[in-house]
Amino acid sequence: MSSPTARSKEYLEGRGYLVAVVEKWNPHARIRQDLFGFIDLLAVKEGETLGVQTTSRSNMSSRARKIADHENTPAVRQAGWKLEIHGWAKDTRGRWGVKVQDVS
Numbered sequence: 001m002s003s004p005t006a007r008s009k010e011y012l013e014g015r016g017y018l019v020a021v022v023e024k025w026n027p028h029a030r031i032r033q034d035l036f037g038f039i040d041l042l043a044v045k046e047g048e049t050l051g052v053q054t055t056s057r058s059n060m061s062s063r064a065r066k067i068a069d070h071e072n073t074p075a076v077r078q079a080g081w082k083l084e085i086h087g088w089a090k091d092t093r094g095r096w097g098v099k100v101q102d103v104s
Helices: 004-013 057-069 073-078
Strands: 018-021 024-026 031-033 041-045 048-056 082-090 096-102
Touching (some): 004 018, 004 041, 004 096, 057 073, 057 096, 073 082
Parallel strands (some): 048 082
Antiparallel strands (some): 018 041, 082 096
C-alpha cells in the first residue's frame, strides 16, 4: 500500500507539477517533521508554489486546524504560496480517490 504522500506526489506530477517530498523522518526524536510544521510536499509549476499536507479523508478537518493554528502559516501565505490538504480514501471498488481542500 502506498502512503498518502506518495499518492499525492503522483497525483500532482500527473498535473504537470515538479514535486519534492519535504516531510522528513527525524530518527533522534522518532517523529516525522513537516516543512514549516505543516507541509509534506512542495510543488511548483508556472509561477505557482504549492504546499500540500497529505492525510486520510477522515483527518482533513484536524489538518485544516493544524495549518490554521500554526505560527508559520501567515508567513507562507504572505509569500504567495497556495496551500492544499489532500485527503485520501478508497471508494466502493477499492480504488483510491482524493479530496482536495484549498486552505490558502
